[in-house]
Amino acid sequence: MTNQPQTAPRQSGPARLVAQVVRHVGYFPDNSYILCSIDRDTNRMTCMISTELPADPADWPSTVAQALQHLQQVCAAHGIPTEGVVAFVCPDPSTPGYGADSRQAHRPLTELLGEVCQQRGVSLLESLYVTRTTRWSSFCTEPGCCPPEGSPIDLGAPYSHRADVLADLAPVTGTDATRFSDAIDRAHVALHRKIRTEGNQAVVDDGRDLLAETVRTLTGPDAPTDIDDDLVAQLLLLLQYEDIGSQAMHFVRTEELDAARSLWRTLVRVPVDPFDDYRATPLALYGVAAWAQGDPGIARIAFDTAGSIEPDNALGRMLRTLIKTEPDFEPVRVALLAHREGCPSVV
16 A cells, blocks of 8 residues: 655646646556545645555555555654545456446445444545546446536646556466476576675675676676576575665666566566565556656556565665655766776676
C-alpha cells in the first residue's frame, strides 16, 4: 500500500478527478484501489493512498477497511483531518467482462466503503469506476456528465499503464525459465565456493568490478545483443549485496542508460522461485533508469513493486521516499555522478 501525502489538485467533477489522479501518480493505475481525502472547505484533495485491488471478493472488506484506516493515518501524520473521501476502483484489464460488466461485479466495494465511512464519521463524496477508456460515477446522475453507459476518458496526454509495465517486467516462463533456473543453481554453487575460499569482501570487490565491466561492455560500440545466462545469474546474486546494489544505482550517464535499463530488465525477469525477493533490487534499479530517462511514472511502479516484493529492501525504500520528495531526477543525477567520481569501480 502506497501513499501520496502531498497536496493534490483541486477537485472539479468526475472527469477532472480521474485526470488529476492519473497525472498525480504519473501512470494509469490498473488493478488499483485508490482513496483520496477531500478538504470540504477548499474542495481540494489533500492525501492519497493506493493499494492493489484484490481479485478475491473475500478480501474486499479488509482491503476497504485497511485503506480507509491507512488514509486517515497518513492525513493525521500531516495534521490533516479526513472529512470526505473519493474512491477510485481501477480493475485489471484481464478481469472478465472488463468494463460495464466488471463494474457490476465490483459494485460491493463502494457499498463496503460507504459502511466503513459511516462507522468512522467520514463522508463518502464519490466512488468512480475507471477502466482505460471509460469512467462511471456511483453518485453523479447528470446525463451530460455521467451517462449510464459511462463516459470516455480524456487524460490529455499518454500515460504508461501499470498492468503493461508489470507484464513487461514479469519473470520469463517455459524453456527460458528452465534455462535461468539452471543458471541460478550454478551461480549459487560458484558464489558459495568463492565465499568459502576468498571471503565475502572478495566477492563484493570482484562483484563491483564485474558489474562495472558489464555495463561498459553493453555500452560499447561492439555491445553484444544477448547476455550470457551464467553472467545474468551471477549479477543477480551479486546485487543482493547492499554495497553492489548501491553502486549499480550510479549508472545514470546518458550514454549508458539504455544499456543499464536493459540489463536491469533482464535481471528482473529471471525467475528465482523460491527467492522472489532477489528481484527487488534490479526492479529498483530499473526504476532509477526509467526515472533518469524521463519516465517517473514507470519508476514509481517499479519502486512500489520492489517494495511489495521485499518491504525491507533498503534501496527500494530509499528510492520510494526520494521520488516523493524530489520528483525531478536532475538533482539526483548530479549527486549520483558527483559521488561516482570517488568510486573508481563505477567509472
